[in-house]
Amino acid sequence: MLSMSIIAWIVIGGLAGWIGSKLMGTDAQQGIVLNIVVGIIGGLLGGWVFSLFGADVAGGGWIFSFVTCLVGACILLFFVKLVSGRSKV
Structure with a gap:
């Protein structure tokens, strides 16, 4: 399986x-x-979170990579909001 290029990671990361x-x-x-x-x-x-549950993150493909980034982004933003104490802007 081909690994994703840097540009693909930027596009998937940006969308997620x-x-x-x-x-x-x-x-x-x-x-x-x-x-x-x-x-x-x-x-x-x-x-990291999906690997704790035994998911094959490396061999998941484009859609699984996007879902992984999306779930991770939501977790990250949840904790940033929690730490910063902002409930609404």
């Missing part, structure tokens, strides 16, 4: 970060760069 920020209500605070960063960090976090 943007959708995650929409779901978590933080989109007004973020720009495209922060959405990409949240999505990529969310991918790492989501991959």
Whole structure:
């Protein structure tokens, strides 16, 4: 299986970060760069969480990678909101 290129990770991370920020209500605070960063960090976090449950994160394909990034982005944004104490902007 071919590994994803850097550009693919940026695109998937950006989409996952943007959708995650929409779901978590933080989109007004973020720009495209922060959405990409949240999505990529969310991918790492989501991959770690899914691997705890025994999921094959590396061989999951494009859709599973997107879902992994999206779940991780939502978890990340949840904890950022929790720590920052913001309930609504």
